[in-house]
Every structure is written in C-alpha cells, then in structure tokens.
Amino acid sequence: GPSTPAGPSTPAGPSTPADPSTPAGPSTPADPSTPAGQAAPGDVADLDGNAALSEAGNAALSEAGNAALSEAGNAALSEAGNAGGIPAPGGVADLGAEGYRLDVRPDGVRITAATAAGLFHGVQTLRQLLPASVESPAPVAERWMVPGGMVVDRPRFAYRGAMLDVARHFFAVPDVLRVVDHLARYKLNHLHLHLSDDQGWRIAVDSWPRLATIGGATEVGGGPGGYYTAADYRRIVRYAARQHVTVVPEIDLPGHTNAALTAYPELAPDKVAPPPYTGTDVGFSYVDPADERTYDFVADVLGEVAALTPGPYLHIGGDEAFKVKADAYARFVRRAQEIVAGTGKTLVGWHQIAPAEHADGRILQWWGTKEDDPVIADAVRRGARLILSPANHTYLDMKYAPDTPIGHDWAGLIDVAKAYDWDPGAHLADVPAEAVLGIEAPLWTEYVTSLTEIEFLLLPRLPAVAELAWSPRATHDWPGFRDRLAAHGPRWDAAGITFHRSPEIPWL
Numbered sequence: 001g002p003s004t005p006a007g008p009s010t011p012a013g014p015s016t017p018a019d020p021s022t023p024a025g026p027s028t029p030a031d032p033s034t035p036a037g038q039a040a041p042g043d044v045a046d047l048d049g050n051a052a053l054s055e056a057g058n059a060a061l062s063e064a065g066n067a068a069l070s071e072a073g074n075a076a077l078s079e080a081g082n083a084g085g086i087p088a089p090g091g092v093a094d095l096g097a098e099g100y101r102l103d104v105r106p107d108g109v110r111i112t113a114a115t116a117a118g119l120f121h122g123v124q125t126l127r128q129l130l131p132a133s134v135e136s137p138a139p140v141a142e143r144w145m146v147p148g149g150m151v152v153d154r155p156r157f158a159y160r161g162a163m164l165d166v167a168r169h170f171f172a173v174p175d176v177l178r179v180v181d182h183l184a185r186y187k188l189n190h191l192h193l194h195l196s197d198d199q200g201w202r203i204a205v206d207s208w209p210r211l212a213t214i215g216g217a218t219e220v221g222g223g224p225g226g227y228y229t230a231a232d233y234r235r236i237v238r239y240a241a242r243q244h245v246t247v248v249p250e251i252d253l254p255g256h257t258n259a260a261l262t263a264y265p266e267l268a269p270d271k272v273a274p275p276p277y278t279g280t281d282v283g284f285s286y287v288d289p290a291d292e293r294t295y296d297f298v299a300d301v302l303g304e305v306a307a308l309t310p311g312p313y314l315h316i317g318g319d320e321a322f323k324v325k326a327d328a329y330a331r332f333v334r335r336a337q338e339i340v341a342g343t344g345k346t347l348v349g350w351h352q353i354a355p356a357e358h359a360d361g362r363i364l365q366w367w368g369t370k371e372d373d374p375v376i377a378d379a380v381r382r383g384a385r386l387i388l389s390p391a392n393h394t395y396l397d398m399k400y401a402p403d404t405p406i407g408h409d410w411a412g413l414i415d416v417a418k419a420y421d422w423d424p425g426a427h428l429a430d431v432p433a434e435a436v437l438g439i440e441a442p443l444w445t446e447y448v449t450s451l452t453e454i455e456f457l458l459l460p461r462l463p464a465v466a467e468l469a470w471s472p473r474a475t476h477d478w479p480g481f482r483d484r485l486a487a488h489g490p491r492w493d494a495a496g497i498t499f500h501r502s503p504e505i506p507w508l
C-alpha cells in the first residue's frame with residue numbers, strides 16, 4: 001500500500017552500491033505485506049563463504065537463483081546453506097511474473113518470487129548490493145557484506161529490450177552471449193537480433209541455403225561476414241533463456257534485402273543478381289512484391305526461424321522500403337502478417353507497417369524522433385501495441401557527444417541524461433500507457449566492428465534504458481540515478497567490461 005516502507009536499504013543512496021533500476025518504492029501497489037521483521041538501518045548480512053539461496057519447497061527456483069549467484073563470484077555456493085531465521089513472507093502472487101522480494105538481515109538473505117524469472121531478477125539486485133570485487137573473474141579474498149533491509153520490486157513494463165544488428169557487421173556467438181549477460185544484469189528480458197540486411201544474411205535457412213552461404217559472406221567495409229547455423233542460434237536462445245532473456249529474431253522485409261537478392265536473383269524485381277553491398281546506405285533494395293515466389297520465400301524463411309524460436313515474437317522488419325509503392329507495400333505486409341499468424345507467433349514490425357491492415361495482436365516498434373505520430377496513434381486505436389524505441393533517446397548507435405569516435409548522429413547526440421530523459425508511459429501523443437508493451441534500445445552496427453565497441457556504446461546508457469523500462473515513474477530522478485550509476489564503473493572495471501566514462505557521471 002501507499003504507506004509501505006521501501007526499506008532502509010532501498011538502493012537509492014549514493015553510499016549504496018545500488019541497482020540503477022530503482023526498485024519500486026512507496027508508490028508501488030506491489031508490496032504484499034509490511035514485513036514482520038524489518039532490519040535496522042545499520043544491519044548487514046555477512047555472506048562470507050557460505051552463501052546459498054534456498055526457497056522452501058521449490059528446488060527449481062533455488063537452483064535458478066544459485067546458478068545466477070555462483071556466476072557472480074568466487075564463493076562456493078551450496079544448497080545446504082540457508083537464509084537463517086528470516087520469516088517466510090506472505091503470498092507471492094502480488095510479485096507478478098517477474099517481481100521479487102529481497103530480505104537482507106543479519107542472519108541471512110532471502111529472495112522470494114513467484115517465478116524463476118523473479119528470483120533471477122532478485123539475484124541481480126543482490127549482486128549489485130555486493131562489493132564491486134564480486135565482478136572480478138578471479139577469486140578475491142573479501143567478505144561479502146550486504147546492507148540490511150527489504151525490497152519489493154517488480155517491473156513497470158513487460159517488454160524490456162535491446163537490439164543487436166548482426167547484419168551490418170557480423171558478431172560471433174560468444175559476443176552475443178556477452179551482450180545477453182549485460183541485458184540480464186539490468187533486468188532486460190528481450191534480445192532482438194536483426195538477422196538480415198543489405199550487407200549480410202546471418203541465419204542458416206535449410207530451404208534456401210544460399211541465403212547464408214552467399215548472402216552471409218559480406219559485411220560493411222568488405223570483411224568476411226558470417227552466419228549462425230541452427231545450432232549456433234539455438235545456443236544463443238538457450239543461453240539467453242537461462243538468464244530469462246527471450247530472443248526476438250528479425251528478418252527485415254521487403255526492403256533491406258540486397259544480401260538475399262545476391263543469393264536468389266529470382267526474388268529481385270528485375271530478376272538480376274545485384275552486386276554484394278558493403279556500404280551504409282539504406283532503402284534501395286527490395287524483394288519483388290508482385291512475384292509469388294517471394295511469398296514462398298517469406299513463408300519458408302519465417303517458418304524455419306519460427307521453428308527455431310521458442311519465444312512468442314517474430315519480427316518482420318518493414319522499415320525503409322522506399323522503392324516499393326504504398327499499395328504494393330501494404331499488400332506485402334498483409335500477406336507477411338498472415339504468414340506470421342500461421343506460424344503461431346506474435347508479429348512485430350517497425351512502425352512503417354502501421355498503415356497496412358491491422359492484424360490481431362500485432363506490435364509496432366516505433367523509432368520516430370517526434371512525440372506526435374497520428375498514424376501510430378490510429379494503429380493503436382485499431383488494436384496495435386507498441387515497443388518504443390525513440391531514436392533520439394534509445395538509439396545506442398548515436399554518438400554520446402560530437403567527439404565520440406564511432407556512431408551516427410542523424411537522430412542527435414545521446415548522452416546518458418538524454419537516454420534517461422523521457423517517459424515511456426507518456427511519450428507519444430494520443431497513445432495511452434496501456435498500449436505500450438515496453439521499450440527497446442537498438443544498436444545498429446554500420447560503424448561497430450567489435451565487442452569492445454559494442455560495450456562502449458551500450459554502457460553506461462543501457463542501465464538508463466533499463467531503469468525507464470523497470471522502475472515506476474515516481475522514482476524517476478536524474479541526480480539519484482546519476483549517483484547510483486557512478487557506482488557501476490568499478491563493477492565494470494572489475495569485470496573487464498569496456499564502458500564510456502561519460503563526463504556527466506561522477507564515477508567512483
């Protein structure tokens with residue numbers, strides 16, 4: 001209720017090694033109960049050497065939590081340990097599908113959740129309450145002290161994501177897994193993979209094999225490119241699932257298809273294979289919307305990708321098909337929507353598909369830079385839901401500042417304050433907050449060639465995106481966020497993670 005104490009350890013003070021995703025505070029309707037035994041402000045739990053998570057009666061949940069925690073550091077965790085005398089809390093129903101309750105008392109730590117995802121998120125918060133040295137890949141001799149208190153926390157939005165463009169430059173599986181780690185750390189739960197574009201096709205398709213073998217052999221700048229086999233892709237999906245991250249595959253249609261056309265010229269409007277493309281222009285290519293073979297291709301590809309994908313979403317792109325006339329484009333999108341419906345997946349498309357006929361359950365990913373878009377508002381009235389990726393706030397390929405060595409600036413410069421300074425629930429005129437499924441920060445990679453560069457652009461902006469996606473509006477507070485974020489520099493340093501030392505942040 002409104003009078004619920006957020007807890008003495010609510011990670012909000014500059015002295016707390018805190019979660020940039022502010023846990024839900026006094027305004028949250030989520031707190032199931034006022035805890036019977038509240039720890040006093042000076043309390044700590046000392047987890048030295050024998051920390052373990054246990055959840056009475058649910059081995060699967062405690063296993064998930066322990067796996068997450070054991071990755072965090074050097075202590076040997078065992079199921080035998082216990083969270084001491086902390087009383088079992090009341091019900092977990094109000095914690096929802098992803099919420100958790102974290103109790104830290106002198107005799108131990110308890111994380112309570114209704115689901116494995118909730119427990120996992122609770123462990124991420126606990127991890128941030130531990131000293132920065134736990135992030136070191138090498139064992140460290142240090143006592144693990146956690147500030148005492150109680151946190152009840154659950155997300156504002158169900159969809160919290162980031163996108164990696166593996167088409168402009170190809171990134172091998174280990175790089176993608178590392179990006180998953182970064183998402184999970186900040187309680188983001190979707191990784192959108194942009195799997196095809198003019199410069200490369202990145203996923204093996206049995207029924208159209210040359211897409212990968214020929215279409216995958218290029219990238220921006222003329223490098224060797226690459227593609228994921230089905231086994232590679234499954235490995236990414238499985239790894240992500242263990243961290244409660246859902247992979248959202250995108251096959252960009254009908255534009256951004258030059259790589260596919262080099263492999264299968266019958267899909268091209270003039271039936272001639274174009275040369276491979278290694279530049280950075282957009283909007284010049286498209287599959288022939290007037291040829292039935294195009295729809296066979298779309299059905300085969302989307303069918304195979306759907307079959308590889310346990311998650312609910314299938315993204316069909318739809319952006320920047322500048323050379324396709326509006327009516328042909330709308331007919332193409334309608335057929336693609338029908339094909340996706342046939343796979344049983346929920347369709348996501350860039351917001352350019354909005355004018356095409358509505359399809360049940362469809363989700364538009366909005367990447368505009370204004371705060372008023374009548375075409376989108378109209379699509380929402382017809383039943384579409386939105387993933388918000390405002391390019392001037394969430395595009396991680398934008399430069400931080402004029403002197404940032406890599407990145408675009410067409411949507412403006414995005415420093416951390418700019419990334420943090422918007423409200424997903426009230427961003428678009430005439431779009432109610434209920435239509436917003438969540439937010440996503442895309443990283444396009446025309447100018448990004450390595451994991452180091454990915455991390456440089458992700459961090460420290462990704463935690464800003466994560467806090468907007470997770471925390472209630474009532475806790476939105478730039479000075480507080482800035483100070484909490486500062487404590488993450490030493491954590492990234494300890495973990496060997498590259499980040500941009502944004503001058504706005506008072507790094508510790």
Ligand code: TNX
Nearest residue numbers: 282319320350367397408444
């Ligand atoms: C626009 S945003 C694109 C991409 C580019 C990006 C660069 C969108 C759906 N399309 O093709 O990579 O700008 O910022």
